[in-house]
Amino acid sequence: KAGVTQTPRYLIKTRGQQVTLSCSPISGHRSVSWYQQTPGQGLQFLFEYFSETQRNKGNFPGRFSGRQFSNSRSEMNVSTLELGDSALYLCASSQGQGNNEQFFGPGTRLTVL
């Protein structure tokens, strides 16, 4: 089985721009979660999508949004980028049925200048 894939792997944006990150989960997985990882804050949960619906949401501002498509692929969007949004954004997929094992993608490294 192919693993979780994320595109692009690296992004450089400037303040005020918006960005869209993509995640393709493992085949058959219906849950996709997004995390932000920074040296200072560690791994922080952004949101989870299951069957095209946002099931859980972390404590991030509304500039962070996401969606999931019928094939379980997910996108995450960040609008009006700030310097503090520079981070590694990780996507994780799972079967999402009471099974907490998540499989992580390699991440997208976002740098905001």
Add this chain to the structure above:
Amino acid sequence: AQSVTQPDIHITVSEGASLELRCNYSYGATPYLFWYVQSPGQGLQLLLKYFSGDTLVQGIKGFEAEFKRSQSSFNLRKPSVHWSDAAEYFCAVGGMKTSYDKVIFGPGTSLSVIP
């Protein structure tokens, strides 16, 4: 409050030496425990998990962990470290059917291996 602590921010060991990474947790229900490894520039890879049963859990890459309920600990061990084990290690705790926003990750322990 629910939390995960990894007391060691950074550990350096010699190749071939044994390794123990500490993890302590505070969780109100029966915990599900995980250890992940993250190599530079990569995502997290699950090393092992504990749900129930035998408190000594075997994982991939020769790692094992022992769940000690009385000490609220889930320490990760490896008898002989290889240079390729240099990475960041994360302990995480959740509960049965816990939603992912409730899975708590520790701050991580960075492991360096001296040849």
